[in-house]
Amino acid sequence: MQQGFVVPGNMAMLTDLYELTMAASYFEHRQNDRATFDLFVRTLPPQRSYLMFAGLEQALHYLTHLSFDDDAIRYLRSTRLFSASFLSYLRTVRFRGHVDAMPEGTVFFPQEPVMRVTGNIIESQIVETFLLNTINLQSLIATKASRVVEAAAGRPVVDFGLRRAQGMDAGLKVARAAYLAGCAGTSNVLAGQHYGIPIFGTMAHSFVQSFPSEMASFRAFVETFPTGTTLLIDTYETLQGARQAVVVARELAQRGHRLGGVRLDSGDLLALSRSVRRILDQQRLHDVQIFASGNLTEHRIAELIRRGAPIDAFGVGTDLSVSADAPSLDVVYKMSEVVRGGRRFPTLKLSPKKRTYPGRKQVHRREQHGRYIGDMLALEEERVPGRPLLRPVLRGGRLVGPLPSLSSVRAHAAAERAKLPSRLRGLGKAHSYPVRLSAGVRRAVQEFRRRLREVPSEQRDVSMP
């Protein structure tokens, strides 16, 4: 039986083969000068008016642990693609470059670099695949979770998505990104252990089924967990389940305990929550909460709240854990500058619909009366109004300082969402936010195009100054 999990000390080999074939060719041509790459999103997914940046901590962990171990080199040798001298060199490669990044939890927009990587071209190129993988997943989920939390309008939302998350790592990272973006916690026990995220959970239908009756299952469960427990009441017939929960709540009260809530996991949640609330209130169980789950999305939650459903908290599974309506971001990692012979050359791509902007850039954000009013993409050396968002995080491959705790990232994310123009926080039609190009960036693009026209296409040096 093959080993089911991969548990290497680092993730250097989790990369596309072309990163290594390019590295080999750079190495053979002794072309390993500095280059700068921008990690950014090209376009917004449907209905999104903003994105939330997440995954930086894991990206930095990867960069600071990158190395190709003996097993890796042995495997690469077996492919017969690489020279012995390149493989010897690869064994020594570490990431020793600089990274500037937005803080996790920051809201961002298309074309804005969230990470800017500068280092020798081989090490900066090899890391592309992993950085895209980790930033894509967590930013995707943080963005989705931010919408779900917005929809719940202050009611707690719990991540229930582990079973449908796309793999083990996604299960963990969904819990992290969802919490960061405002969820109250997760059902994922390992995420609780590993990230210190609050964990939630009660019972499944199988628990109810395994007892001779629903009532017997309820009594057994509260015997084990007498305080603040939530009972799942929809295994057979929801209103009947609610009445049995009432009996259990009274029995608990006689022993000085309190039933925490009941959970609805199927059916018409609006009608059922109203009926169940009535059953509870008639018995003066006003403080027994109603928890709802079952194929919820930000739109269903918003609709339930708009129609006054007496639901106190939501569990969201699949839709959150795979960002079902938009399961990927258009995130890319593009070279914006390369050094040759000691001179800096801005670079850009002209492929249709895949334009990039040249040069080392900074993102500046302006604010008025506590709301963001517009961003500007500028060259690093330009002075333009607004607060710069990219800050140094790695210098020479080392962290410039301690990273913020997950709870402070979560507080930052909440502050960020609060500063968005309110139209951007809507859940339906997307609204645009102004991201302008500085005079310097526009001049660099024009300059590049002019040069391109001047040179005969056969010998085009597209980055010649």
Place this chain on the structure above:
Amino acid sequence: MQQGFVVPGNMAMLTDLYELTMAASYFEHRQNDRATFDLFVRTLPPQRSYLMFAGLEQALHYLTHLSFDDDAIRYLRSTRLFSASFLSYLRTVRFRGHVDAMPEGTVFFPQEPVMRVTGNIIESQIVETFLLNTINLQSLIATKASRVVEAAAGRPVVDFGLRRAQGMDAGLKVARAAYLAGCAGTSNVLAGQHYGIPIFGTMAHSFVQSFPSEMASFRAFVETFPTGTTLLIDTYETLQGARQAVVVARELAQRGHRLGGVRLDSGDLLALSRSVRRILDQQRLHDVQIFASGNLTEHRIAELIRRGAPIDAFGVGTDLSVSADAPSLDVVYKMSEVVRGGRRFPTLKLSPKKRTYPGRKQVHRREQHGRYIGDMLALEEERVPGRPLLRPVLRGGRLVGPLPSLSSVRAHAAAERAKLPSRLRGLGKAHSYPVRLSAGVRRAVQEFRRRLREVPSEQRDVSMP
């Protein structure tokens, strides 16, 4: 800085909290008799007429390595949810039950158990979350990949999805499931190392950009990789890129080498592939292949082939790696039988739209003239026509024999697809396949409903015989 990756020896803690709270309550009530759970998919995702089973090997690895280590117990103690006696017991829990499963690569349909787990109720319940997570991901991707391979009609398809896969584990499992379902290989180097999957890769736009000219980049690359290399020709202007590839191909030929192909990664792939083919053929470079990538889906590939695009192979990224049009399966794990006091009680759920079938079941499949003609869901002890699909894989927590190699699973998957009725292999509208219930299953459901009506609802014993 927190640890970025989780690398425990086993994945016991990657579970929903409710699996553990239920376990605690079963433990306190000394209710740990045998139960049987079915893992199945309730409904087909849009456009799918069949599903392909994958992920069993990883599921079995998990089951045979499950244990709660000291760190896990320490964390669980810190939550103050569990008694000391339960935590002592949990430290000793292993999976010692039986598993019957379809072989990986088997096609299956809604309501059909792909895995049947029988064991004491605590260990069989605790594994729910992980089993759903791993079977969901790989079966989802194998099903999607099977469609993409079908669309490519014999042309190789390579998984390019690592950068947009939902996390590290998904990156690996997508490569595995895609290969299993018929892809030729992957760009993912770690998947090559770990699973022995063929790896593919050439160059990125950044490589072209980092040289003074496109031509310089092509010459440098073939100097490092003189044989069978593919050049990316769309960084600036595709037809110009093709002409420069022709020059490089001629230079290579003079040195006794051969250019493998050119890659198109943007623009109108039909028109560009035709123009590029013409440029290559005019120079008698008939054996230089055209490789296409860039936002491909099974539908775009089918359309390109239908319109005669001269494309020899496809690279498919995001759409394959997240199954973008259907990013999750409606996979569930439901109790079908529980033993109490030595007697077997079939169980079922009556929640709206969440019906389950009671009893320990087997899936029987009939075949005629080399094509599958219909399945039947029967009780284990019934004798019905057709080949039984669920086979013993674990007995008492141990593997009953060696698992098939990935390449033999891949061969099985190809044979399975070939046996599907041809209407089911179409990519557009879904077609149905007959899955019938045996007399025994229908009788068990009726019996259950009858009992439910007879007992006053307050004391309903829904599994009383």
